[in-house]
Amino acid sequence: MVSAAVALAFVPLLLSLLLRYRHHAALLCRAALAPWLRERLGGAPREQRALRFVLAHAAPGDPRHVLRTLDRWSEAREHLSSVGPRKGRILERLLRERAPLAVLELGTYCGYATVLLAQGLPPGARLYTVEMDPRHAAVAEKVIRLAGFDERTVELIVGRSEEVIPRLREKHGLRKADFVFMDHWKRCYLRDLQLLEAHDLLAEGATVLADNVIFPGAPHFLQYAKTCGKYRCKVHRTSLEYFRAIPDGVAELTYAGPR
Structure with a gap:
């Protein structure tokens, strides 16, 4: 019971931290976790994926x-x-x-x-x-x-x-x-x-x-x-x-x- 009460006491703090740093968490997901997962699943590095997108959509010489x-x-x-x-x-x-x-x-x-x-x-x-x-x-x-x-x-x-x-x-x-x-x-x-x-x-x-x-x-x-x-x-x-x-x-x- 004591440990559960202690854990519950930290819930407001955790929620406050998540709210305050939600943009940093989103950055972590987009900049690190998602690319890492794609590469572990056999995908090319994100820089190569970005290059393919640029070669397909950008106007050469512009x-x-x-x-x-x-x-x-x-x-x-x-x-x-x-x-x-x-x-x-x-x-x-x-x-x-x-x-x-x-x-x-x-x-x-x-x-x-x-x-x-x-x-x-x-x-x-x-x-x-x-x-x-x-x-x-x-x-x-x-x-x-x-x-x-x-x-x-x-x-x-x-x-x-x-x-x-x-x-x-x-x-x-x-x-x-x-x-x-x-x-x-x-x-x-x-x-x-x-x-x-x-x-x-x-x-x-x-x-x-x-x-x-x-x-x-x-x-x-x-x-x-x-x-x-x-x-x-x-x-x-x-x-x-x-x-x-x-x-x-x-x-x-x-x-x-x-x-």
């Missing part, structure tokens, strides 16, 4: 239509961890304002942000995008080329960011980046920012954008950016891609040079 098709997939079918349309507008606006000639993306995934960045580049600009997972890179390659961008505009580099960054100048010809977009493993943000500094790959005044700094979060990266004296830092408050009820943010750093 970057915006490719992005809208990826949005349709993520909104109605399975969640992809892409920047999405709401945060994408922040990215587009800043890219338009800065007009960078050398752009570096860390975390290509399926190529959503790569296409978004590439379509906003000024004439003569070049985008270098780094993806550690060869399977994701293979999907991204097809998405990027379907959108109409060739190797002269977008160079896709497969490898771990901590190994690629030190070779960017010598092997890939990136002297300094004017614009950096981070959307890979959040725990790598701070390490890779410091690697870019150590290898003198950030132009003075360069913009560094980092996605998902609130959810799932990158607290050490934000603390460093705000306190090291090398950056002006602001956070654009928004929501998680395709889940408006989950708060998120994009950090905007402006590099002032070494201190």
Whole structure:
């Protein structure tokens, strides 16, 4: 009787937690559990399923239509961890304002942000995008080329960011980046920012954008950016891609040079 009474006492708390975090539970189901179950039952990885959908429905050579098709997939079918349309507008606006000639993306995934960045580049600009997972890179390659961008505009580099960054100048010809977009493993943000500094790959005044700094979060990266004296830092408050009820943010750093 005592144990039953104790269990009943926790019911209101459990109901309250379920109600409060119902959107996070929905994200867990759509982003992790459902894809995992489909793959265990013999289906292709969700990125491959998304690619098949894009190849079947997107207009070749039309970057915006490719992005809208990826949005349709993520909104109605399975969640992809892409920047999405709401945060994408922040990215587009800043890219338009800065007009960078050398752009570096860390975390290509399926190529959503790569296409978004590439379509906003000024004439003569070049985008270098780094993806550690060869399977994701293979999907991204097809998405990027379907959108109409060739190797002269977008160079896709497969490898771990901590190994690629030190070779960017010598092997890939990136002297300094004017614009950096981070959307890979959040725990790598701070390490890779410091690697870019150590290898003198950030132009003075360069913009560094980092996605998902609130959810799932990158607290050490934000603390460093705000306190090291090398950056002006602001956070654009928004929501998680395709889940408006989950708060998120994009950090905007402006590099002032070494201190």
